[in-house]
Amino acid sequence: MKIGIVCYPTFGGSGVVATELGLALSKRGHEIHFITYSQPVRLDLLGTNVHYHEVTVPEYPLFLYQPYELALSSKLVDMVKLHGIEILHVHYAIPHAYAAYMAKMMLQEEGIYVPIVTTLHGTDITLVGSHPFYKPAVTFSINKSDAVTSVSQSLKDDTMRLFNIKNNIDVVPNFIDFSRHKTQFSECQRHIIANDDERIITHISNFRKVKQIPDVINIFYNIQKQMPAKLMMVGEGPEKMEAERLCEKLGIEDKVVFFGNSNEIDKILCFSDLFLLPSQTESFGLAALEAMASGVPVISSNTGGIPEVNIEGVSGFLSDVNDVEEMSNNAIYILSDETRLDTFKVNAAKEAAKFGISKVVPQYEAIYLRTLENS
Ligand code: GMT
DSSP, rough: OEEEEOOOSSSSSHHHHHHHHHHHHTTTTTTEEEEEOOOOOOOOOOTTTEEEEEEEOOOOOOOSSHHHHHHHHHHHHHHHHHTTEEEEESHHHHHHHHHHHHHHHHHHHTOOOOOOEEOOSTTTTTTTSTTTTTTHHHOOOHHTTSEEEEESHHHHHHHHHSSSOOOOEEEOOOBBBBBTTOOSSSSOOGGGGGOOOOOEEESSSOOOOOHHHHHHHHHHHHHHHHHOEEEEBBBBOOTHHHHHHOOOOOOOOOEEEESSSOOOHHHHTOOOEEEOOOOOOOOOOHHHHHHHHTTTOOEEETTTTGGGGGBBBBTTEEEOOTOOOHHHHHHHHTTHHHHHHHHHHHHHHHHHHHTBBHHHHHHHHHHHHHHHHHH
């Protein structure tokens, strides 16, 4: 099949999922066209089956906001015509599902039919999509998609609850491509970060409010009172500066390393002992799954789709949002005993193995075929 993939090209989970899926599909012989405003960060491989088409939005001073949706839908029309793209798979509804529908309508005028598959990722439904300013357009574009998927059962339930949805939603969970996720290194560079007696705790996110960054710092503060430990904070975002200030205020700045965005999270996870994800809401928690795939247990909140990934008492522990005390106690429980920590590490890797990409790609292929047959 010739498949056009639209996504955010950033470090966010939806872009990562879209890129990994596109690469896996290309290995199975499909022709993949990424259409977005810059090359997706995890797209290091352009080849005969993998193409990237940049959407450019010319600046015009009249516009306070440059019309990205317009440029995207025009680019989609051009690329479908030029490359004979048969199906458009858009990741994150806003504004991608809307732009794809406009492209579909324009193409239909010329007798070309291209179905749209929309994958809902989380904040496009929960925090952003359900806002009254966006809701009518999001509802419309979901209902106009030829197939809709969500990355967890929890997100499907939220979508049905928050929107008036008329079509079926297939749950297709996020995944790990173990062939690209290098969990085994000949040498984990642990000594760069910590001494032998120190535990290494990790958090990776886009440092937005929803990630409860102060909770991450406070949990670590409690851990390091009980045992020697270091905290690695990976990512960039609006809450980062405040997080640095809080570390200074608590007097733990020499125990916390801020890395910024990284394309080598597998190398960081390789020497991590524990992953913290105390988010306010999380449709899936791909960062937690990536940690587990590297054999890192997870202390998380029990919100949204996280319980579908992190299993209580097996791969880690889950607590109510904001319950810093319980999360700290659970973290200390896992970290304070070598044998217990090893058991949790093995369990985390076993749970992650259930999310191998080989189970997921055929599900998307079946959805593509179904929408093409129905068109
Ligand atoms: O975490 C974010 O805010 C980024 C966002 C995205 O669109 O990339 O993440 C969402 O999609 C990920 C991939 O499906 C999920 O793993 C995240 O849980 C989800 N984030 C939220 O629901 C807050």
